[in-house]
Amino acid sequence: MSEKRLSGSRPSVAAATLPHRRGSLSINTATLATSTATSQSPISGSVDATISPRRTRGDHFQTWIPRTLSSSRTTPTLPHDKRSYNAHYRLPRLLRHRWIQFVILVYATFSVLLTFTHLCQWSFSEKPITEPPVHIEEWEPKRTYRGDDAYSVVDDMTMAMRFSKMFSKSLPGTIEYTKPYWQRAHVTPTPHDISLTTWVTDKNYDQLIRIAQMWNGPMSITLHIESKAPTTSPETLDMLDQIRLDLQKESSIVQYADIHLLVTPPSYSGALALSRNSDRNFARLFARTEFICYLPIDLVPATELRDTLERNFDSFAARLRAGDVFVVPTFAYITAEQVASPEADWAEQAAEDDGEPENVEKEQFMTLVHEETFIPRTKSRLLHLVETGAMGVEDRHWPIGSGPTDFNKWKNAEKLFAVEDYEFHYEPVVIESRNVQPWCSERFAENGAACLYATYLTGANFWILPHDFVVRIKEQQQTWLSSTETVIQNRLYAKFVWELCVHHARMLDAEGLWNTDKSRHAKSSCSRVINSWGKGLVGE
CATH class of the missing domain: 1.20.5 (Single alpha-helices involved in coiled-coils or other helix-helix interfaces)
Incomplete structure (x- = not known):
């Protein structure tokens, strides 16, 4: 009876449930495979369930992770395969x-x-996540290197090393003896005021006195002295002491002028050891106000430029900070005989012509400077002198009465108007921002047009002030250079114009401004240069 049960399709339940018999049970693999393939009845399923060991609830919980990981694999059907399968995926003890x-x-x-x-x-989310803005007013400069040290690496650099980098066109020996704020103004200027900048030498520093009297405001002056001996020699010290004493006699200089000393070797060959454009940059570098006005030493401010800026500060400051400049027209006497005429009192004659009260002091309209030179202080006084042929508008490189300043438009103007016929030799007196304008090119000994042409190519507008002007107090000196240096400088400037055109055009293109209004000046004045030198490098 037991043999029939073993050979049939229903094995003994008792034999299947005994562990010792289950381990010793030997079944022919071929017969079992055939039996499994042909018998799919519930009875065979009960046999598998009976042969499999009973699992407790704890065993089931311990094997839930392997079953999840192996859900994609085929479930084994044989009992001994199932045991080896579970042993293979057994969890670590931890x-x-x-x-x-x-x-x-x-x-x-x-x-x-x-x-x-x-x-x-x-x-x-509707609001993008942005970083909090950093305001320039709240930003404090901090060193990114050696922050724990009380001093900077720059402190170990000599003055000659620093300025040789700032003024790279000069030899290091020519700027070895420099002293910024050699004489500091007693009155600290307000940040948004205008500083008058200029340069003087040991031969013409006395002319600074009359400019200071007329300006009566912040000034940044470069005192450029040529000396055979260093600044510590007795000769140089005596000369500097004398200059200091002479300048301290004028109270406006003591109150408002910052004077920066620059001592260079003498010019044995007649050439300049350091360019005048460097002197301009030196004065601008140490100015303590946001806006500056460079004024040559032989010009005098006839009107109150500082008051004009203060009255129109909101509109003027916005334009200056955007890169625009304000042109101050320059006027000069046409002949030396008309500079001062004892026989004719121009102030009284002008008052009669304009119907102004005679009891008004003459100094309100005309000021005596430079011995017998009268300076008109109002636009009406100036126009009267122009109508009589005594004075005319002066643009350097143009005849008296002509030039880009356009006197015919200025005499009737009541508002700002832009310069329309700009030319790269144009170098008027301008009010500009100290912080945003390009620096003067120091490759030229003396060329103010090079300073302004770079400004023009950046897209700046030149706005002419309708009621302000400056006056030349003596006949214009064309240049400080020799004839040979003048020829060389003119040739260099012609090449410089081409170079500057390509440079600023590429900068505008790199910043994505080539197809904007900022590039209109570069396109109009540099089209031929860009088409030849910058073809394929700038724009389309």
Whole structure:
């Protein structure tokens, strides 16, 4: 009876449930495979269930991770295959603890929820996440190197090393003896005022006195002295002491003028050891106001430019900070005989012509400077002198009465108007921002037009002031250079114009401004140069 049960399709339940008999049970593999393939009845399923060991609830919990990982694999059908399968995916001993499995489950759940929360916030948020703006007024410069040291590496540099980098066109020996703020003004200027900048030498520093009297405001002056001996020699010290004493006699210089000393070797060959454009940059570098006005030493401010800026500060400051400049027309006496005429009192004659009260003091309209030279202080006084042929508008490189300043338009103007016929030799007196304008090119010994042409190519507008002007107090000296130096400088400037055109055109193109209004000046004045030198490099 037992042999029939063993050869049939229903094995003995008792034999299957005994562990010692289950381990010693030998069944023909081929017969069992055939029996398994042909018998799919519920009875065979009960046999498998009977042969498999009974698992407790704890065993089921310990094997939930392997079953999840192996869900994609085919479930084994034979009992001995099932045991080896579970043994192969058996968890490490550490992960069999329930509390560790619980921690893993909590961490996975928290990670999923946190990721889902961030995705929803990013998807449905209307306000973009931006960094808080940094205001320039609140920014404080800090060293990014050796922050724990009380001194900077720059402190170890000599003055000659620093200025040789700032003024790279000069030899280091020519700027070795420099002293910024050799004489500091007693009155600290307000940041938004205008500083008058200029340069003087030991031969013409006395002319600074009359400019200071007429300006009566902040000044930044370069005192350029040529000396055979260094600044510590007795000769140089005596000369500097005498200059200091002479300048301190004028109270306006003591109150408002910052004087910066620059001592260079003498010019044995007649050439300039340091260019006048460098002197201009030196004075601008140490100016203590936001706006500056460079005025040659032989010009005098006839009107109150500082008051004009103060009255129109909101509109003027915005234009200056945007890069525009304000042109101050220059006027000069046409002949030396008309500079001062004892026989004719121009102030009284002008008052009679204009119907102004005779009891008004003459100094309100005309000021005596430079011995017998009268300076008109109002536009009406000036126009009267122009109508009589005594004075005329002066643009350097143009005849008296002509030039880009356009006197015919200026005499009737009541508002600002722009220069329309700009030319790269144009070098008027301008009010500009100290911070945004290009620096003067120091390759030229003396060329103010090079300073302004770079400004023009950046897209700046030249606005002419309708009621302000300056006056030349003596016949214009064309240049400080020799004839040979003048020829060389003119040739260099012609090439410099081409170079500057390509340079600024490429800068505008690199900043994405070539197809904007900023590039209109570069396109109009440099079209031929750009088409030849900059073809394929600038714009379309």
